[in-house]
Amino acid sequence: EAGVVQSPRYKIIEKKQPVAFWCNPISGHNTLYWYRQNLGQGPELLIRYENEEAVDDSQLPKDRFSAERLKGVDSTLKIQPAELGDSAVYLCASSPGLGLRETQYFGPGTRLLVL
């Protein structure tokens, strides 16, 4: 079974530029999460989707971050414009949902460096 797929794996941009990350969850997983992991820290939740609905985006910095999961499968996280402090690893995770929402499987992440 294929795991969570993320692309790109690495991204280097200059500040004020836009950037987008893509995630394809494990097949059949209804719940999708985006996390941000700063260097030397654990992942921190940004947003959770149940199918195509964003059910919790309270941790997403809405002035510059946006996310979508239009067909309830793959998802895109966007930053516009990027700031130096956005340098981090952006992780996508998925879970079966229903009664197994807490069991989350992570993708390899996208490593973002903002110069």
Added chain:
Amino acid sequence: GENVEQHPSTLSVQEGDSAVIKCTYSDSASNYFPWYKQELGKGPQLIIDIRSNVGEKKDQRIAVTLNKTAKHFSLHITETQPEDSAVYFCAAFSGGGADGLTFGKGTHLIIQP
């Protein structure tokens, strides 16, 4: 919200010895506690988990214990091997609020040959 503390931040053990990593949580409503292993350049990999209705769970060389009263849980790795070297994260899930996992800051486990 939930707060998870993890200790130690770095742990160095001789190959073949045991390693123990400890975590505490603050939200008594938390009911699921996974452990993840993260190797350099990779995403976190789920290695074992425990639910609040169980006190201990074992899978080959790894085990997790949970003390709900004290709100702490621990990861035990026996007969450590070089491939166990990685950063380990504990996490807690409360099922309310953000419904995401709250992670500890991680433990860098170093297995000395």
